[in-house]
Ligand code: OSB
């Protein structure tokens with residue numbers, strides 16, 4: 001049984017080592033919400049809200065999530081008793097629409113609290129079976145095909161097992177073609193973040209010759225139906241990201257054949273219970289999944305690594321080491337990978353498996369607010 005007693009929201013600023021440009025926007029410095037959550041027995045865990053700076057990926061932002069957690073999510077969990085972490089998501093869904101990232105920040109903390117209480121690594125509490133996970137890198141839109149080829153070359157030398165290229169009209173076929181010519185056998189994929197419509201089907205069909213592992217979310221952020229039509233025209237598998245906001249949407253994708261792969265991000269789907277349910281549903285239907293990223297700090301990354309240790313995460317995730325993003329992370333040890341592009345799942349201690357550098361977080365914090373159960 002856990003009872004959440006106190007939640008402190010902290011906003012930190014963390015500059016990215018290299019600017020990250022996707023079709024829907026540019027990020028040079030993250031504004032990240034880190035939450036310190038304490039239960040009635042005094043057990044404390046940290047979690048991360050993955051909402052971005054702007055509503056260009058999902059409708060939520062760090063600022064909407066801040067309000068929603070303090071006004072709705074926290075009051076609902078305060079006073080509630082949860083036997084299992086899996087019971088938190090249904091409690092947050094009752095007459096409470098949307099705001100998955102705000103909900104997930106608390107839902108995931110509940111999983112960590114249970115893991116701490118039971119003295120179990122989060123990966124094992126979730127049912128993870130892997131001791132190490134394969135890493136991938138998501139490379140932002142570059143100025144020229146030559147610049148992209150150079151960046152991909154460095155990533156391959158680093159050992160990454162999947163290379164994702166962000167694309168948009170004007171920065172697509174030529175760019176991917178240049179990389180494919182330079183690296184004929186590299187595991188490449190493209191992510192369009194909704195930059196196309198069905199009118200672009202013939203244009204996108206050119207990607208079929210470049211042997212991509214998949215193309216991620218080419219069409220609108222909430223679309224399922226048109227992706228099915230596009231998938232019928234392409235041989236390249238479509239992977240959905242933005243459109244999959246729940247296990248029901250995953251079921252829709254499978255029923256309508258809107259894609260053949262799912263990128264699971266726990267924040268986007270409302271937490272780890274839904275992530276696991278989507279994982280299980282996909283396993284049943286022979287749909288592989290992989291863990292996406294939201295440029296998380298080492299705190300959010302810990303939850304992603306634990307999730308990616310589940311058996312049907314058979315494709316390398318957007319899970320890169322701390323040093324790919326930050327001069328210095330907020331956890332110890334930092335997340336690292338070996339020369340083969342493998343990251344260890346921390347199984348030697350209970351909870352999320354890394355220590356939180358609270359002094360560093362305090363130095364980086366620009367605002368904070370503490371919420372308490374009455
Ligand atoms: O579409 O997967 C995406 C980052 C922010 C918003 C959307 C996306 C991404 C990434 C980053 O691709 C992956 C990472 O965290 O390394």
Ligand code: MG
Pocket residue numbers: 191193216217241242263292
């Ligand atoms: Mg994506």
